[in-house]
Amino acid sequence: MLRGAFIVIEGLDRSGKSTQAAMLVSRLEGANVPVKLQKFPDRTTPIGKMIDAYLRSESDLDDHTIHLLFSANRWELAAQLEETLKAGITVLCDRYAFSGIAFSASKGLPYEWCRAPDRSLPAPDLTIFLDIAPEKAMERGGYGDERYEKEEMQRKVRELFRRMEEEITKDTHGVVGAWTTIDASQDKEAVAQDIWQVVEPLTDGCSNVIRRLWQQSPIP
Ligand code: Z5A
């Protein structure tokens, strides 16, 4: 039996990640592809609750500490994610390690330091980056009250996502899987159509072993 595909949706705030993730789940289910949606941060776990309190400014944490908590939140769900893939179920993640790097590095933490804790996590087969200008994203009801939801921060985050895209395309850092950038300023249906074009080839499942993020050797 083929394993499920591991697909990640990334992007700036208000780029439509959650909207597109929900639309993609419906489309996959309609095509009889078993799929599990996983959101990061997963605010339901004990670590996720600490992250939630931080994002809502109910607690204050050192920048390094919150970065490691975001990564720990992925690690605590990594084994379950792998099991799901091996059971033949496609996993769709709404944000993943790339958000972790982009947001923490935009606060001034060293890029390589930010990347380190996520090394060896399951690597996605495909990352879909929803690209939108921060000023355009703001028109979608404006940013909310959480930390990071500021135009200047979003601008820096976009630059960091672009750096990752460049490195991944050149394969500078080893395994990351495929990366595709989609214009998220289009209407919802047009974005969904662009996403389906890159996802459809993965709907039969994957025969290759699950790789590890930023590492050359595969998971045994
Ligand atoms: N963070 C981090 O620092 N480190 C990490 O490791 C991780 C995350 C994983 C919370 O994340 C914060 O955590 C986030 C990054 C940081 N901080 N910021 N910024 P989150 O994922 O929980 O954040 P969120 O609150 O869910 O953000 P976003 O708002 O995710 O937006 P979205 O999911 O991309 O957008 P949406 O909810 O689908 O759509 C937003 C609105 O636009 C909504 O009214 C839609 O109806 C509308 N929309 C959607 N698509 C369209 C189109 N195509 N046209 C017009 N309007 C649209």
Ligand code: MG
């Ligand atoms: Mg969202």
